[in-house]
Amino acid sequence: MEHFLQYNPVVLALLATLFTYGLTALGAASVFSFKKISNGILNPMLGFAAGVMIAASFWSLLKPAIEIAEANGTTPWVPAVTGFLLGGVFLYSIDKILPHLHLGLPDNKSEGIKTEWHRNILLVLSVTLHNIPEGLAVGVAFGALANHPEMANLTGAIALAVGIGLQNLPEGAAISIPLRQGGLSRLKAFNYGQLSGIVEPIAGVIGAYLVASMKPILPYALSFAAGAMIFVVVEELIPVSQRNNKTDSSTIGAMLGFALMMVLDVALG
Template structure:
């Protein structure tokens, strides 16, 4: 992020920073003791709460406030900006409902449940299920043998076919378990990526709007990029840590975790270019990004941070995150 260069390049640099912080968060899988589930979950929930606080503060000071200021200076919204709230309200609503619409599409991609519930579903697909079926098959076979007469020493053809069928079912279940594991990995990355795209757009819009309102400054755009990067840190860990728990190697878990942030530079490029070349949409674009971010906070980050019984830690993290981002915006903006 270098002041004075073209806003599109600033947006690209800014989103590479946010992607980098996603990778740093994902790299925590190398140092955290994921086997100590209680401690690692407490750390993750506190960080998710911190991320929520950062995004809440950034949504107002870096996005909504500049959107309203830009609308107030436009003659399109009445004398002295009387109707300046209209583009902010419309953009905010569209941003939130776009994320809601995206959530409704997830079942069609096989993402009917939230990522945090997938780990619980592993019990239905792991090796224990295969062993359970094998045990049931063994019980049935033993029962069949006990029911035979002592004088019946012959092996009937249907017994061989039944045994082969049971063996094939066990193999099929094991293969399906492996396939489902990789499928859930891919879908988890898709879910986080879908949330990261509007965050990249928010950074792009922030840099593209520089100079169009008193609140749309280079410092505010940098603060927004840093804020989103800070909240990307726990998101990277939220991807890599469950994968490591499921037995994936630390390096592979890290690679999948950082990959979830790779879409942000694309979103930043689109956001910056859109507001640069279509000026009237600027207040709508800023508030759209704010609405999308608030939706992610309320619908995903806060519920996820509170679901494991660490609600107090998550709340403290949220308050600290809000204070840190507010201080950055006011002091450096």
């Protein structure tokens, strides 16, 4: 695996985020097998995704940010807190501007700038919104290799990509199957579902390029991605996963997702 350290980190980030996008598409492809998805299945799937993102935010992003800041001789918590809060502010701003509709809500509950866009577009934009920090997180993790080309950092970035990819499977299904229930053909529902993940390679390449080009921003960038992901978890994934009184299954899913991501990061990183 060490030969991967010879590759351009931006290229590695692109490959990794194409992998996570591919698993989004694979999850969306479940619409060819299923027309409906019950809350008994959807809730733990979304809870699992939330657990993975929470664990990744600490183990793969905040913890390394603190360690890098300490190694650089700066106050460790300053970049972590600053970047974390800026990530939340960034996603909050997009949330208020970009028109979108959370899963399971009626049309009159859409958020962002008011528009006459179709419900299907708003649903896709909702998932696209939280794919931005996921792609950014993976990109920043690989971009860190430009200035810290250690094997542990490579395996940690790979673990993060695997974890994000695994939680993209249920997210892809969570968008395509409801679209199919809404009347779209299976092919159109799949296309919309996979399209929601295409932003990940874009965000990944941008994140990797920035941290590879500007070494001092690395701990801030890692923390920024963590803050953006936590915003998504609290704003959307957890509330959506606990609708219709199915809270136990979503909580169990979140615990399992956190545990899996922790194992991946500690074992590989």
